[in-house]
Amino acid sequence: MIARIWSGESPLWLLLLPLSWLYGLVSGLIRLSWRLGLKKAWRAPVPVVVVGNLTAGGNGKTPVVIWLVEQLQQRGVRVGVVSRGYGGKAARYPLLLTPQTTSAEAGDEPVLIYQRTGAPVAVSPARVEAVQALLANHTVEMVITDDGLQHYQLQRDKEIVVIDGERRFGNGWWLPAGPMRERASRLKTVDAIITNGGVAQPGEIPMRLQPGLAVNLRTGEQRSVSELPRLVAMAGIGHPPRFFATLQACGAPVEKTVALADHQALTEQDVSALLAPGQSLIMTEKDAVKCRAFAGANWWYLPVDAHFPDAQAQELLQQLLTLAR
Template sequence: MSFRSAIEKRWYAKKPGVLSALAPLEFLYEGVSRIRRARLESKQTPLSVPVVVVGNITVGGTGKTPLIIALIKHLQKNGFHPGVVSRGYGRNSQYENSVHCVGSLSTPAEAGDEPILIFHQTSCPVAVADDRLDAAQRLIENFSCDVILSDDGLQHYRLPRDMEIAVIDGRRTFGNEHLLPVGPLREPVERLNEVDCIIVNGDVSKLTVGSLVKKSVQVAVKPVGLCDVKSSTRLPIDAISDAQDPIAISGIGNPDKFFSTLKGLSVKFETQVFDDHHNYVLDDITQFVGRDVIMTSKDAVKIQQLIKENPNNDKLTNTGLWYLDIQLDIPDAFLDAFVNSVRKLFQQKKTAIKK
């Protein structure tokens, strides 16, 4: 077991165990976080369009990106022209002080994996910057976006927001309910009393706080296909049963979520876990030559770049590379209510500008 795995095991146990010794650091972290929030909120600049922040209060993956994609598509379907801002976690440091507008030729080094994934699946303008406020202003000015969605950024308090949506992993919820580094929380559970809606990715029954349950919406991951990373050819989901000696790889924040989804398809496979936002190199993949490698769509973004940079590598050619295409099964009532709320916010902004 790696050091990171051992830490996460204590984070998501009932009690922190040996991590309790770090309680003074947890106390310090909370104090610094409160000061930071107050300082950043004082620097907020109002924007002319509604801003919706989709984030979480825990470290690691909860399913924010599939939700963002679903919200974008529903907004587009209803006549909106949304834009997305993101920090672009994992991009090279040389790009961190600039705003990068994602395009068809953008690389993970320039933009990070999630922004590229969102752009390719929605054709939505996406701007990446350390300062999401700068990114949002660029989208409004250059792309005439009429609503901004922030991919993550619940704690990026410099960005003003008109709506907050928190995403929770229904299986892991809040772990031992301690703040970093004793637990997985970026902010106390009470922070969720401030958000407009809580999306529970999975089982909602573990969310026992009554006030939070009332504002919660349950969603579920639904595998819808298997896509060839090399050619983008899409196969029906039952084609996964024909995979040759499959190995599932994951470089996401919550790999167990991905592996559980695969197990639900009755697939027998080995696993290889990489760090979240792992920068794949050739040896990471060519070691599986002759086998079928199944990954998430987020991992596929970086593997596709690897293929572009090594077009004649025989080992890559002889390795099956597939990503599991998923959708979130979201209640229509929530999506309709979301669009109606955004429409009201847009009208309020428009009226305020006229005054």
């Protein structure tokens, strides 16, 4: 229902317009207070790069963060990552991730980034505190924030926005009548726009999410997803249909799809109940970080990587390397 409202297909968005106007007024006043210096932003002693979005819901932001971190690491830059940690609740903040940190504590995306990149990751609702914790405990030359475009307390050197090339901005309205955290005019002030799927507009950097081999949660065995028998596909991400479409494009024999809420907590009982005898489970890598501790023998995840088909992404990467030097 929310997808139909935000796309404009359902007229119910008209009923929510007064709340959207209020959201836009409040968010605009907050941003203006930082721009006018009425509130003081903090500048880190190292470059800060924000990877965010203008809309609620999954746009492919986390794969972009992972790609940037890995590319910078390969070029000798020591990178740290900070995140709000949606879906997690730590005993105290800021939280520095370790191999023992669970998604229940830190949220699924920070754990995924930590496991994929090995970079130091700090989580806090106050991103300034997360950056300070990174600097106090690790030698980092650059900080990348996973989300945080609207977190103006932290000054930034580069702003990168990731948009969904298929859904774009829906009906264009602020939450809750539409998907927008800020209006599309905000794109005029950012340093780079990465478009995930669809057709990139002039000035945007095209990106595709490229699937790899399916990985067994228990054993680490890798296998083509098309070879797995009788699949139930589960996705607890911002836009589950993208994952299901990826599986279809890979020729996966999917018998049932289950769309969950983004960052939804998962238990062994809840997940096991999705399967009938003889079926296998395929999930996103983001869901896998929440299920690995209790995974069944026939549970798999499909990792995806950000893939950039042209030279624009390399130009952006070179700009970041210049910042780090």
